[in-house]
Amino acid sequence: xxxxxxxxxxxxxxxxxxxxxxxxxxxxxxxxxxxxxxxxxxxxxxxxxxxxxxxxxxxxxxxxxxxxxxxxxxxxxxxxxxxxxxxxxxxxxxxxxxxxxxxxxxxxxxxxxxxxxxxxxxxxxxxxxxxxxxxxxxxxxxxxxxxxxxxxxxxxxxxxxxxxxxxxxxxxxxxxxxxxxxxxxxxxxxxxxxxxxxxxxxxxxxxxxxxxxxxxxxxxxxxxxxxxxxxxxxxxxxxxxxxxxxxxxxxxxxxxxxxxxxxxxxxxxxxxxxxxxxxxxxxxxxxxxxxxxxxxxxxxxxxxxxxxxxxxxxxxxxxxxxxxxxxxxxxxxxxxxxxxxxxxxxxxxxxxxxxxxxxxxxxxxxxxxxxxxxxxx
Amino acid sequence: xxxxxxxxxxxxxxxxxxxxxxxxxxxxxxxxxxxxxxxxxxxxxxxxxxxxxxxxxxxxxxxxxxxxxxxxxxxxxxxxxxxxxxxxxxxxxxxxxxxxxxxxxxxxxxxxxxxxxxxxxxxxxxxxxxxxxxxxxxxxxxxxxxxxxxxxxxxxxxxxxxxxxxxxxxxxxxxxxxxxxxxxxxxxxxxxxxxxxxxxxxxxxxxxxxxxxxxxxxxxxxxxxxxxxxxxxxxxxxxxxxxxxxxxxxxxxxxxxxxxxxxxxxxxxxxxxxxxxxxxxxxxxxxxxxxxxxxxxxxxxxxxxxxxxxxxxxxxxxxxxxxxxxxxxxxxxxxxxxxxxxxxxxxxxxxxxxxxxxxxxxxxxxxxxxxxxxxxx
Numbered sequence: 001x002x003x004x005x006x007x008x009x010x011x012x013x014x015x016x017x018x019x020x021x022x023x024x025x026x027x028x029x030x031x032x033x034x035x036x037x038x039x040x041x042x043x044x045x046x047x048x049x050x051x052x053x054x055x056x057x058x059x060x061x062x063x064x065x066x067x068x069x070x071x072x073x074x075x076x077x078x079x080x081x082x083x084x085x086x087x088x089x090x091x092x093x094x095x096x097x098x099x100x101x102x103x104x105x106x107x108x109x110x111x112x113x114x115x116x117x118x119x120x121x122x123x124x125x126x127x128x129x130x131x132x133x134x135x136x137x138x139x140x141x142x143x144x145x146x147x148x149x150x151x152x153x154x155x156x157x158x159x160x161x162x163x164x165x166x167x168x169x170x171x172x173x174x175x176x177x178x179x180x181x182x183x184x185x186x187x188x189x190x191x192x193x194x195x196x197x198x199x200x201x202x203x204x205x206x207x208x209x210x211x212x213x214x215x216x217x218x219x220x221x222x223x224x225x226x227x228x229x230x231x232x233x234x235x236x237x238x239x240x241x242x243x244x245x246x247x248x249x250x251x252x253x254x255x256x257x258x259x260x261x262x263x264x265x266x267x268x269x270x271x272x273x274x275x276x277x278x279x280x281x282x283x284x285x286x287x288x289x290x291x292x293x294x295x296x297x298x299x300x301x302x303x304x305x306x307x308x309x310x311x312x313x314x315x316x317x318x319x320x321x322x323x324x325x326x327x328x329x330x331x332x333x334x335x336x337x338x339x340x341x342x343x344x345x346x347x348x349x350x351x352x353x354x355x356x357x358x359x360x361x362x363x364x365x366x367x368x369x370x371x372x373x374x375x376x377x
Numbered sequence: 378x379x380x381x382x383x384x385x386x387x388x389x390x391x392x393x394x395x396x397x398x399x400x401x402x403x404x405x406x407x408x409x410x411x412x413x414x415x416x417x418x419x420x421x422x423x424x425x426x427x428x429x430x431x432x433x434x435x436x437x438x439x440x441x442x443x444x445x446x447x448x449x450x451x452x453x454x455x456x457x458x459x460x461x462x463x464x465x466x467x468x469x470x471x472x473x474x475x476x477x478x479x480x481x482x483x484x485x486x487x488x489x490x491x492x493x494x495x496x497x498x499x500x501x502x503x504x505x506x507x508x509x510x511x512x513x514x515x516x517x518x519x520x521x522x523x524x525x526x527x528x529x530x531x532x533x534x535x536x537x538x539x540x541x542x543x544x545x546x547x548x549x550x551x552x553x554x555x556x557x558x559x560x561x562x563x564x565x566x567x568x569x570x571x572x573x574x575x576x577x578x579x580x581x582x583x584x585x586x587x588x589x590x591x592x593x594x595x596x597x598x599x600x601x602x603x604x605x606x607x608x609x610x611x612x613x614x615x616x617x618x619x620x621x622x623x624x625x626x627x628x629x630x631x632x633x634x635x636x637x638x639x640x641x642x643x644x645x646x647x648x649x650x651x652x653x654x655x656x657x658x659x660x661x662x663x664x665x666x667x668x669x670x671x672x673x674x675x676x677x678x679x680x681x682x683x684x685x686x687x688x689x690x691x692x693x694x695x696x697x698x699x700x701x702x703x704x705x706x707x708x709x710x711x712x713x714x715x716x717x718x719x720x721x722x723x724x725x726x727x728x729x730x731x732x733x734x735x736x737x738x739x740x741x742x743x744x745x746x747x748x749x750x751x752x753x754x
Contacts, residue, residue, distance in 0.1 A: 022511060024511065053439055054433070054439075055506075056431070056433045056434050056503065056506050057433050057434060059510060060502070060505070060506055060510040060514060061506050061510040061511075062430055062431075062459060062461055062503075062506035062507055063459075063460065063461040063506065063507045063508075063617060063739055063740055063743060063744065065459075065460050065467070065614065065739075065744055066460075066461075066614055066615070066616070066617035066739070066740060066743035066744050067509075067617055069614035069615075069743075069744075070614075070616055070617055070621070075614050075615060075616070076614065077612040077613050077614050077744075078614050078744070079458060079460065079467050079470070079471060079612070080458065080459045080460060080467075081456060081457065081458055081459075081471075082439060082440075082442075082457045082458075082459060083440065083442050083443075083456060083457060084439055084440040084443075090442070090456050090457075093456070094456060094458075094471055094474070096478070096480075097471070097474040097475045097477075097478040097480055098474045098478075099478075100474075100477075100478035100479065100480070101473070101474040101475075101476075101477035101478045102477065103473075103474055103477070125437070126433065126439075128437070129432075129433050129437055129438050129439035129440065130439055130440045131440075132444075133436060133437040133438040134399060134401065134438075137437060235454040235456070236454050237442065237443055237446035237447075237452050237453065237454050237455050238443070238446075238452060239443070239447055239452070240440060240443035240444055240447055244447070362440055362442075362443070363440055363443060366440060366443035366446075367440065367442055367443050367446075367454075367455070
């Protein structure tokens with residue numbers, strides 16, 4: 001099946017600590033930008049899919065589908081999808097099915113999160129809802145704790161050094177400097193990462209993506225075309241808790257979703273020139289490159305060493321998190337998957353390259369969504 | 378488009394205060410029953426859609442998609458959908474699109490809620506997330522308060538008496554006596570409703586659906602057939618807050634979804650013989666009958682008077698909430714929409730009648746989903 005679904009419009013807010021904006025304001029700003037950048041009017045939107053994880057806890061607000069619908073004058077039907085930090089990819093996947101079923105022709109997908117209105121304890125606890133509340137939460141684990149365990153095991157198995165791991169966030173911050181929507185537009189040295197405050201050994205503060213507000217929206221269409229086609233949309237699941245997995249230094253949901261996405265697109269991995277991947281913690285970026293197949297297990301750091309040494313992405317085919325990734329851009333959790341797809345599309349259009357991949361997961365990759373975009377302009 | 382999607386399996390837990398069961402236990406019990414009652418094995422399920430509203434708050438658990446996936450040995454992809462108390466219908470609608478798109482052939486839809494593990498204040502506040510947290514919550518409104526305002530206005534406009542309104546819950550309780558899964562299997566008199574504790578004037582305790590635990594699951598399929606076909610699946614949205622609506626004694630989302638569902642099914646309303654409708658509060662049942670088109674505005678009570686007088690549904694074509702509805706069965710909010718469809722299917726198969734309709738809404742019908750089932754056996 002060759003998808004005739006095109007990404008015909010996109011917009012986002014800045015990501016960051018946006019004290020002066022409500023969750024509705026964020027949704028509206030991203031929506032207005034997406035429609036303004038598309039060949040549609042608001043009235044052409046016949047369905048909305050909202051991606052949100054935390055608003056019940058952080059904003060006392062469920063039922064964001066109804067808020068989304070209220071943003072447009074004709075109140076189109078709207079659905080909310082949640083899959084923790086992977087919500088964005090799952091919302092996009094739902095939108096794809098709605099288009100493929102013929103039930104809609106122009107679907108607005110909005111990812112939004114307003115995380116800074118509550119205490120750090122509240123948001124950390126709410127994020128822990130992405131893990132297993134019966135088995136991991138009672139052990140005192142937080143998400144930095146879970147990825148700290150994963151990093152410990154990875155360093156033990158593959159001999160990764162603390163100094164090398166610090167290259168990951170340094171690259172992401174450097175990339176973010178060019179992104180006007182990024183939360184952190186400042187370079188940091190690897191030494192600064194290594195010497196930042198300890199969070200969950202061996203992870204330091206600057207290994208961790210931040211708490212962010214923000215929204216991103218895009219329009220997928222079977223009615224209009226433009227230069228970017230969605231060549232594949234796949235989702236996969238794994239055990240929710242890491243305690244039920246045979247290994248924790250590799251995520252099977254990523255492998256499953258990516259393999260099926262490449263099959264759906266009918267391409268080989270080497271044809272992917274642009275990648276946005278889910279670096280919720282620095283260690284995740286390395287595991288992701290390996291699970292996606294860009295390198296062997298334990299070798300992810302070599303790609304970052306190469307990128308860091310070259311200071312920029314010109315001359316290498318594989319641009320990784322050119323937007324700044326979750327660490328540099330910020331991570332309003334359910335907006336991230338939408339933002340990734342928008343950034344992949346931008347990079348394809350800017351560079352003229354053909355294929356890009358967006359990789360978004362929830363929890364410790366208990367769920368994962370992969371989208372492949374094709375530049376057809 | 379004639380849907381070839383069949384409801385091929387269904388199961389549910391009892392609804393009630395299920396202190397000894399976790400949210401995972403509830404999902405598992407309903408899932409096992411649905412698979413056991415279908416021509417499928419677990420391995421035939423290629424996608425799961427989970428309907429849940431409250432677990433982030435009531436159970437500290439988001440990411441129910443990953444829990445659902447873990448219930449089956451092959452960990453199929455899973456998505457969570459939320460649209461407040463209308464989540465069930467929206468999950469079914471999402472499953473329909475996944476089947477119609479060809480992305481799945483056997484979709485398990487699980488609705489679940491575990492509401493009794495937290496204080497009444499916590500659950501009441503969480504439910505208020507279905508309303509507008511910027512505009513209605515700060516006014517001190519709760520959901521009984523919102524429907525109390527609606528009931529006040531309805532009684533003013535149409536002259537409905539408090540005594541007549543009490544027939545609604547009496548009928549639902551009577552119906553629930555025959556339902557082994559119902560929370561309240563006991564008859565109540567209209568006088569008992571009228572004299573129960575005041576909650577939000579004019580609504581009394583026995584006008585209100587209860588706080589409930591429970592799960593319901595069904596399997597929709599394009600691969601297998603059985604006697605019940607999904608003839609229509611439609612969703613609609615309205616303003617989230619009642620303050621933005623020209624009238625509050627009628628819900629436009631119900632009208633929109635029902636009108637489109639009848640068109641999709643290619644039938645007239647008079648062909649519907651079985652109805653499960655969203656009686657979160659007694660007044661809602663009357664408004665729903667009117668919005669669905671079974672009677673004129675202000676006349677809904679006449680249908681209940683007729684049903685009450687006949688003591689049972691034999692001899693009348695339109696069975697209303699024969700399961701007991703939300704009041705009699707209980708209302709584990711995101712499970713309700715799934716349970717309604719299961720009950721409509723059961724009633725069609727039991728009576729041999731052809732068409733039944735399930736009507737499920739979120740909030741004060743800010744979102745609404747309507748499904749029409751056809752008995753093709």
